[in-house]
Amino acid sequence: MKSINLYIDESGNLGTGMGRYFLIVALEIKEENIKSINKRAGRVINRFKIKKGIKKQEEVKGSKLKEEDRLNLLKSILFRGVQVRYIVLDLKYTTMLLKKSEDKNACFNYLVQLLLKKVIEDYPSLKEVNLFLDKRTVKIGNKLSLKPYLYNKLVLEKLEQEKNVKRIEFNITYMESESCYLIEWADIIANAIYKKYHLKNEQYYKKIKPYIIHESKFPSKNFGC
Numbered sequence: 001m002k003s004i005n006l007y008i009d010e011s012g013n014l015g016t017g018m019g020r021y022f023l024i025v026a027l028e029i030k031e032e033n034i035k036s037i038n039k040r041a042g043r044v045i046n047r048f049k050i051k052k053g054i055k056k057q058e059e060v061k062g063s064k065l066k067e068e069d070r071l072n073l074l075k076s077i078l079f080r081g082v083q084v085r086y087i088v089l090d091l092k093y094t095t096m097l098l099k100k101s102e103d104k105n106a107c108f109n110y111l112v113q114l115l116l117k118k119v120i121e122d123y124p125s126l127k128e129v130n131l132f133l134d135k136r137t138v139k140i141g142n143k144l145s146l147k148p149y150l151y152n153k154l155v156l157e158k159l160e161q162e163k164n165v166k167r168i169e170f171n172i173t174y175m176e177s178e179s180c181y182l183i184e185w186a187d188i189i190a191n192a193i194y195k196k197y198h199l200k201n202e203q204y205y206k207k208i209k210p211y212i213i214h215e216s217k218f219p220s221k222n223f224g225c
Contacts, residue, residue, distance in 0.1 A: 062191030
């Protein structure tokens with residue numbers, strides 16, 4: 001595999017006093033499936049908006065969905081060719097206070113690179129990673145910082161251990177979530193999985209589980225204790 005597409009969104013909050021967990025979901029779509037799944041995403045979202053009287057330019061937010069609507073949307077979203085990766089952070093064990101935007105930015109970048117590290121391990125021939133993120137995601141701060149950070153952590157640092165280091169291109173696109181159906185899908189899935197940790201409600205997670213190809217809890221040693 002030479003190229004992979006990841007649509008990323010989050011659930012929870014990196015601020016203090018806003019809940020114990022923070023979760024990032026990456027919706028993985030292979031290049032050969034992107035056109036057909038993107039069309040399906042558009043149909044699913046637009047039909048839902050029409051049914052619920054939601055304006056076309058408004059975003060469907062997972063956190064605002066009723067139980068029946070969330071289950072119905074998940075049934076339409078979880079489809080052949082859709083794969084889910086996620087990482088969940090237990091904020092109880094973060095060493096930073098995460099009060100400043102640059103601290104939140106650094107934490108977000110670190111979690112994304114942990115997700116991508118596993119993607120690169122899974123696909124040794126990978127040459128290009130296309131990341132699509134909500135412009136408003138996680139209070140990103142300096143949006144220019146993520147690309148060089150990923151390259152430094154996932155490519156340059158390997159020079160210390162390996163003689164031949166493969167170059168990987170990280171293409172990052174920030175989009176308005178209401179204009180990117182697959183980011184809306186990622187938001188719905190992220191919020192559904194988040195309920196497993198925040199509310200101990202696993203009914204939605206059980207629906208998503210067959211499509212999850214990687215899940216990570218950080219820090220793994222003390223998570224949830």
